[in-house]
Amino acid sequence: MELYNKLKNKKEKISIIGLGYVGLPLALSFSKYLDVVGFDINKSKIENYKKGLDITNEADTSSLINSKILFTSNEDDLQNCKFHIIVVPTPTKCDNTPDLSPLIEATKTVARNLSKGSVIVYESTVYPGVTEDICIPIIENESKLKCGIDFKVGYSPERINPGDKIHTLENTVKIVAGIDNESLNIISKVYELIIEAGIYKAESIKIAEAAKVIENSQRDVNIAFFNEISILFNKLNIDTSAVIKAASTKWNFINLTPGLVGGHCIGIDPYYLIHKGKTLNTDLNLLNTSRLINNNMSKYIVDSTIKCLIKANKKIKNCRIAILGITFKEDCSDIRNSKVFDIIKDLKEYGIEVIVSDPLADSTYLKSNYNIDLINIEEIEDIDGIILAVPHLHFKDIPISNIYKMFKVYNQTPSYTEHEYIEKNVIIDIKSMLNKTLIDFNNFIYWSL
Ligand SMILES: NC(=O)c1ccc[n+]([C@@H]2O[C@H](COP(=O)([O-])OP(=O)(O)OC[C@H]3O[C@@H](n4cnc5c(N)ncnc54)[C@H](O)[C@@H]3O)[C@@H](O)[C@H]2O)c1
Structure with a gap:
């Protein structure tokens, strides 16, 4: 807990790597309690944040200007930080397989600037195994430090819903996981500073990774169901929204609406699971079909x-x-x-x-x-x-x-x-x-x- 106390007393700093839809609100929230370094490779974004400008509308000018976050594109600034949160994009390639290059690059950046006794937490959405099987070996290789001894690693999926002013970072339970009990406890304490809804300690990093990716995949499947039935009901000349309204009177009916599924999460994350399944000779037919249905809308x-x-x-x-x-x-x-x-x-x-x-x-x-x-x-x-x-x-x-x-x-x-x-x-x-x-x-x- 020494690191946690030092962070709280501002004797050590926390860094957020990747200041997009997720990273910026996270940095702002932590900046109320800790010294924050906000790092992004996008220099114009950094310049805008310094001026109090956020084109995503997730943050207003006064909170940006008053935050005291050190916005930077200079990776040397990460050397002054002992707790790093990586929250960079995890898109797919043209063939719908995971594109882990931003995650790998961000991992190398942190590793190059890592000091002994640090903690690295990943928030980007991935398939189970990415943190331990891909990221940790990269950190060890780049930093020449040993995981578990010289530094600790954890995973805490991001569950914010941009544009949603009701379900916020602070009032949504945060899942956290670590490579061991010590890291789990430090990571939990750090997030407890900002998460009012409480922390859920997952049994392992893979469980936390899997929990996030199934949340969005389940939603994709459910929306695909509504899209499919809406095509049928249109042919039957039945008003789908009226059907859903009627069915929603049953307590266990999942109330969703048909529609386009785009964006960075629901339309992407299932491909991460589909890809992992393929490497293990396991076809995820329901996810594949749901993706197809939703893409055809x-x-x-x-x-x-x-x-x-x-x-x-x-x-x-x-x-x-x-x-x-x-x-x-x-x-x-x-x-x-x-x-x-x-x-x-x-x-x-x-x-x-x-x-x-x-x-x-x-x-x-x-x-x-x-x-x-x-x-x-x-x-x-x-x-x-x-x-x-x-x-x-x-x-x-x-x-x-x-x-x-x-x-x-x-x-x-x-x-x-x-x-x-x-x-x-x-x-x-x-x-x-x-x-x-x-x-x-x-x-x-x-x-x-
Ligand atoms: N947007 C959402 O609603 C949402 C919700 C939950 C989880 N997530 C997950 O969070 C992660 C980030 O998503 P986002 O929407 O914030 O992405 P984003 O594209 O809005 O922001 C990512 C930021 O990372 C920066 N970046 C890219 N490579 C970098 C590197 N090597 N070093 C430093 N910075 C780098 C980019 O310049 C960008 O500013 C993804 O894994 C996403 O799936 C997103």
């Missing part, structure tokens, strides 16, 4: 949009469609692995003009990396269809009459008869954001998952 949504446009007597080529929301999920600025990109690409292949509005996404980044211009919602006009892709709170507040005003035909012809050749408009409400009782079905073809 963007194509299903585009197919359904085209069918609705045809039913609405629209000429597909040169139709103008507005998409509301491009981030991978609601109330979050993260666009990584967003399936809305697939929708945009497929619609464009039909010759459809696509315009996109998202108040949370980074417009400069979207322009330079995807050549997508974001427009303000007030600027949307003359459209033939709208896809409510991501139900940001911002969109939920829009009165339906304002949505109607965005349409080409609706502006021109206020009332319709039941004439079958009359041109209608199309609303694709992926997440059933709108109140269906308010929809003007005479003038609109409405579709939701």
Whole structure:
């Protein structure tokens, strides 16, 4: 416990390696109690943090400026730290196998600057075995120190949900694990400083790694179930959201909704388990199928949009469609692995003009990396269809009459008869954001998952 006391008395420092969606809130939280060094290889990110700027919106300017965190890209600063938390990305490669290169590079950086008596904790999501079988040998090799004797290692999965102001880092139980009891106790004490909800001490590092990766994989499977049944219910002309609402009255019904599964976690983590299974000749069929179902949803949504446009007597080529929301999920600025990109690409292949509005996404980044211009919602006009892709709170507040005003035909012809050749408009409400009782079905073809 000597190290814990030194950290608390600010005689030693803690470092956070990787200051992204997870690392930055973690660094800010620890900085209320400890001396924190925040290290990231992205120099412009570091410069922004120093100025109090966080484009992910996870941190506000005053908390960044007042935090006293030493933001740095200089790895020498890690030499002054005795407790390191590594929280770098764990993406997949093009073939959906794990890309451990950021984790390996971060591990080498820490190892190069490691001193005896230090503790290294991994928070990145991995498959069971990565910390002990891959990372520890790298640390030993680079530092020439011995694990268990010269330094300790632990794992504590990150469970925050960016954009979620209810389930926060502090009020979610934190799983911790260590290579031995001594490390488990120190790591637990350190996290207890910031986690109000308490610590769960896992029996081993592999158990903690597995616990995290199954949390997200289970969610992927459950969402795949809802996606599959929503396709059936659409064919049966049954409102899926009404079915789910009715079924949710049973106490043990798992209440999820169908939708796109993108992002950095749920759409990625199952591949880590699938990969590990393959190395052991074990096919994880349920996970594989769920990934397939969820990945195909963007194509299903585009197919359904085209069918609705045809039913609405629209000429597909040169139709103008507005998409509301491009981030991978609601109330979050993260666009990584967003399936809305697939929708945009497929619609464009039909010759459809696509315009996109998202108040949370980074417009400069979207322009330079995807050549997508974001427009303000007030600027949307003359459209033939709208896809409510991501139900940001911002969109939920829009009165339906304002949505109607965005349409080409609706502006021109206020009332319709039941004439079958009359041109209608199309609303694709992926997440059933709108109140269906308010929809003007005479003038609109409405579709939701
Ligand atoms: N974002 C989430 O919602 C979430 C939730 C739970 C767990 N996780 C897991 O946490 C980990 C981090 O995710 P994130 O969303 O914070 O990623 P992120 O991309 O937002 O941030 C990672 C940061 O690490 C930096 N980085 C990359 N390589 C580095 C290196 N070698 N040295 C130092 N810094 C380096 C990047 O520049 C980036 O700023 C992943 O394993 C992810 O699966 C993420």
